[in-house]
Amino acid sequence: xxxxxxxxxxxxxxxxxxxxxxxxxxxxxxxxxxxxxxxxxxxxxxxxxxxxxxxxxxxxxxxxxxxxxxxxxxxxxxxxxxxxxxxxxxxxxxxxxxxxxxxxxxxxxxxxxxxxxxxxxxxxxxxxxxxxxxxxxxxxxxxxxxxxxxxxxxxxxxxxxxxxxxxxxxxxxxxxxxxxxxxxxxxxxxxxxxxxxxxx
Amino acid sequence: xxxxxxxxxxxxxxxxxxxxxxxxxxxxxxxxxxxxxxxxxxxxxxxxxxxxxxxxxxxxxxxxxxxxxxxxxxxxxxxxxxxxxxxxxxxxxxxxxxxxxxxxxxxxxxxxxxxxxxxxxxxxxxxxxxxxxxxxxxxxxxxxxxxxxxxxxxxxxxxxxxxxxxxxxxxxxxxxxxxxxxxxxxxxxxxxxxxxxxxx
Numbered sequence: 301x302x303x304x305x306x307x308x309x310x311x312x313x314x315x316x317x318x319x320x321x322x323x324x325x326x327x328x329x330x331x332x333x334x335x336x337x338x339x340x341x342x343x344x345x346x347x348x349x350x351x352x353x354x355x356x357x358x359x360x361x362x363x364x365x366x367x368x369x370x371x372x373x374x375x376x377x378x379x380x381x382x383x384x385x386x387x388x389x390x391x392x393x394x395x396x397x398x399x400x401x402x403x404x405x406x407x408x409x410x411x412x413x414x415x416x417x418x419x420x421x422x423x424x425x426x427x428x429x430x431x432x433x434x435x436x437x438x439x440x441x442x443x444x445x446x447x448x449x450x451x452x453x454x455x456x457x458x459x460x461x462x463x464x465x466x467x468x469x470x471x472x473x474x475x476x477x478x479x480x481x482x483x484x485x486x487x488x489x490x491x492x493x494x495x496x497x498x499x500x
Numbered sequence: 501x502x503x504x505x506x507x508x509x510x511x512x513x514x515x516x517x518x519x520x521x522x523x524x525x526x527x528x529x530x531x532x533x534x535x536x537x538x539x540x541x542x543x544x545x546x547x548x549x550x551x552x553x554x555x556x557x558x559x560x561x562x563x564x565x566x567x568x569x570x571x572x573x574x575x576x577x578x579x580x581x582x583x584x585x586x587x588x589x590x591x592x593x594x595x596x597x598x599x600x601x602x603x604x605x606x607x608x609x610x611x612x613x614x615x616x617x618x619x620x621x622x623x624x625x626x627x628x629x630x631x632x633x634x635x636x637x638x639x640x641x642x643x644x645x646x647x648x649x650x651x652x653x654x655x656x657x658x659x660x661x662x663x664x665x666x667x668x669x670x671x672x673x674x675x676x677x678x679x680x681x682x683x684x685x686x687x688x689x690x691x692x693x694x695x696x697x698x699x700x
Contacts, residue, residue, distance in 0.1 A: 333620065412619060419616035419675050420533065429678050437678075460679075461669075461688050465696070469661075469668030475619050475675065478629050478637075479660075488661050496665070496696025 321366035333413030521566035533613030
């Protein structure tokens with residue numbers, strides 16, 4: 301029980317938790333999701349495997365929470381999309397940063413594994429969407445609502461659908477590896493999409 | 501060797517091939533991709549498992565070719581997108597049909613399994629894209645080129661990127677199950693995207 305824990309034991313389990321997240325992300329990156337086991341994560345994190353089983357039902361949940369913590373840290377430092385008043389510039393900046401993240405091997409390999417697992421495992425997919433994906437999409441929705449209030453986009457446009465014009469093609473190209481994921485592509489998406497939702 | 505085959509043995513192996521495709525699609529639909537084995541496919545198709553191993557290196561390739569044959573049959577009967585001269589109506593018709601296909605359980609479950617396998621297995625993913633996905637996207641590109649020649653879209657627009665404004669959000673919503681995949685959503689995508697690529 302948390303109440304009976306000393307500050308020291310709380311610090312120790314916090315340290316274990318972070319070590320487990322780091323171990324899960326690096327192992328999946330090196331060996332692939334299929335060859336990553338709870339035992340392997342425990343060994344690399346320097347904890348007993350029962351510690352992991354006590355906290356998480358499966359390696360998929362360990363990985364999901366590792367990304368949640370990473371995303372949570374990013375959100376604390378920068379909880380909203382930039383709003384300089386120039387919607388096109390702001391969206392290009394965010395979409396280019398997303399391209400950089402999705403093509404960084406240390407991020408890409410485990411994130412791709414988690415996304416693929418969610419594609420076939422509906423329960424995990426629902427958690428992935430609810431905890432990890434939708435909060436990020438909501439930041440775009442908020443930015444587009446602000447733009448709509450400022451008269452920069454058509455008042456009849458559904459911001460949630462408009463967001464998908466930006467992130468859907470990016471995810472499609474990334475997940476299926478159809479064509480290169482570049483800043484130029486991100487810029488084109490922003491330009492086409494913004495013309496599509498401009499005031500009439 | 502094919503040259504020494506009698507018409508009867510050619511018919512027999514053609515029949516076996518189709519039985520194997522049907523068995524693979526139905527078994528993945530019922531049991532899931534992970535629990536489908538070459539042995540299971542062979543038993544349901546009424547062939548020896550060596551017959552499958554002789555023709556395909558893995559169950560993923562069996563499934564991919566099953567979809568290729570299905571797609572090939574569809575393409576023979578209808579090799580291009582409709583071109584009534586009304587681009588918006590034509591695209592809505594095709595995108596609605598895609599929604600219907602992606603939400604038909606008999607198609608969805610095995611197709612989703614194949615797509616997810618391609619997300620993590622780069623070799624299979626490349627085959628999936630080259631053989632199955634890109635030929636279908638090319639039909640959209642052809643239709644958009646015809647529309648561009650007819651003055652219905654901006655001559656500076658890259659049709660291959662424009663296609664992704666339509667199919668990317670659809671695939672995103674379908675693969676990640678973020679929100680319902682409906683005809684109304686397909687229609688919105690066509691409307692937003694066409695405004696985005698309209699002549700200036």
